[in-house]
Amino acid sequence: MIGPIVVQVPIFAGEGRLRAALARDAILFRGEFFLPLVVCGLHAFSLHWNLAESDPIRLFKKWFDAAVRAELAEPNAMTLATATRDGKPSARMVLLKGFDQRGFVFYTNYKSRKGRELEQNPHAALVLFWQPLARQIRITGRVTKVTAEESDLYFHSRPLGSRFSASISKQSATIASRAVLLGKLKKIEEKYPQGDPPRPIDWGGYRVHPNEIEFWQGGAFRLHDRLRYRRRRDGSWSVDRLSP
Numbered sequence: 283m284i285g286p287i288v289v290q291v292p293i294f295a296g297e298g299r300l301r302a303a304l305a306r307d308a309i310l311f312r313g314e315f316f317l318p319l320v321v322c323g324l325h326a327f328s329l330h331w332n333l334a335e336s337d338p339i340r341l342f343k344k345w346f347d348a349a350v351r352a353e354l355a356e357p358n359a360m361t362l363a364t365a366t367r368d369g370k371p372s373a374r375m376v377l378l379k380g381f382d383q384r385g386f387v388f389y390t391n392y393k394s395r396k397g398r399e400l401e402q403n404p405h406a407a408l409v410l411f412w413q414p415l416a417r418q419i420r421i422t423g424r425v426t427k428v429t430a431e432e433s434d435l436y437f438h439s440r441p442l443g444s445r446f447s448a449s450i451s452k453q454s455a456t457i458a459s460r461a462v463l464l465g466k467l468k469k470i471e472e473k474y475p476q477g478d479p480p481r482p483i484d485w486g487g488y489r490v491h492p493n494e495i496e497f498w499q500g501g502a503f504r505l506h507d508r509l510r511y512r513r514r515r516d517g518s519w520s521v522d523r524l525s526p
């Protein structure tokens with residue numbers, strides 16, 4: 283049934299939103315327009331949810347691509363939460379470096395605090411937030427290390443400076459001073475004048491295999507839309523709408 287005509291005045295206006303509007307995808311277009319938009323029928327909104335993918339990875343790609351097209355700063359920045367064996371949490375930012383049907387990949391030092399926590403408790407939560415698009419994505423899942431080949435490939439694609447930094451940093455360990463760090467940097471630069479340091483054995487990728495992914499689209503007057511996907515035993519996904 284067609285409902286009354288409503289005028290949507292976006293509350294997240296700004297340059298980013300204009301770009302986002304240009305980059306809009308078919309889903310949730312209500313959240314994509316910069317200019318006031320006349321929509322025929324309130325029911326159109328839930329209809330658009332009906333267009334949502336049955337596969338959350340495909341939907342993730344749409345949203346991620348929209349964030350890239352909107353030229354947001356570090357669209358791949360995400361919060362990674364881990365916890366100790368007895369459930370004491372910690373969180374920090376990392377960069378998403380790849381995703382596919384298997385999961386979401388980031389790179390780090392395996393002996394860092396997060397690495398130690400993942401060793402004890404191989405479960406993590408990820409959160410991405412794209413403010414100009416009023417979008418949040420939450421992911422939880424089991425974590426495994428990526429293969430040595432994958433880590434090598436990514437390590438060697440990084441700028442030389444970043445490879446040297448990864449090689450000298452015992453991430454999350456205390457150091458006496460910055461001078462100590464700079465001294466180590468000088469040494470490794472001398473050791474590898476050709477600029478070909480090997481990947482440190484303790485540096486590599488993790489993959490978060492999602493069992494739950496929630497898409498959050500900010501709405502007017504905090505009447506947000508939330509779609510939660512949960513993985514079934516057979517690998518397929520169920521979808522629920524959550525109250526904002």
Ligand SMILES: Cc1cc2nc3c(=O)[nH]c(=O)nc-3n(C[C@H](O)[C@H](O)[C@H](O)COP(=O)(O)O)c2cc1C
Pocket residue numbers: 356359372373374375376377378388389390391394395396397453454
């Ligand atoms: C935007 C942003 C992106 C970051 N990306 C990474 C990353 O991809 N990998 C990483 O190890 N640390 C990254 N860091 C640093 C981490 O937030 C953190 O300081 C570091 O990994 C040590 O965390 P831990 O002691 O909890 O292990 C990033 C920080 C920021 C602010």
